[in-house]
Amino acid sequence: MKNRLKSLRAKRDWSQAELAERLEVSRQTINAIETERYDPSLPLAFQIARLFKTRIEEIFSES
């Protein structure tokens, strides 16, 4: 699955560690999602969408 997490994070000038702390996951999880090696669970995807005040479909899309 493709995602825009890296660009959304960059827009807010957050580090991976900062985003991880806000989402209460590890930095490795953020890195794995950004490099598209890991697709987050639905609850985490919703949490990410809420944090960036956008819809899930605008962050994640089918590859």
Place this chain on the structure above:
Amino acid sequence: MFLLNLKRKRDLSIFTATSLGASAGFLIVTQLLGQFIADHPDNPTIRWLGVLPVVALVAVAVLALRSLRRMDELARKMHTEAMACAFLGSILLISTYGFLTMADLLTLPALWLPPAMVSCWVIGLLLAIERYR
């Protein structure tokens, strides 16, 4: 143990050494305990000491499950994959061991199984770490 960052080589080495060291330690202690019990065949109190490794193993199982629940989702996925690898590896090893023993091709004590299972788990974890690196 799970506070370690397993993507860092140093932490991964600590984790691997601790896991393998603990299972090797368990193997030695159970061997010594077994020998001690065998040396006192008429003492029923000492014979009950044979249950102690089971208590330790149950404690490890409870600890592993509790740790799994506390992990974040990626770590949980990696450890679940590692446990699946350990489970399948153990089935393979136990079946092979059973067959070879039945055919009189192998005479090993079954105590090597816990270290072998931990090794399968570590291998599974290394594969999972490599996949999500």
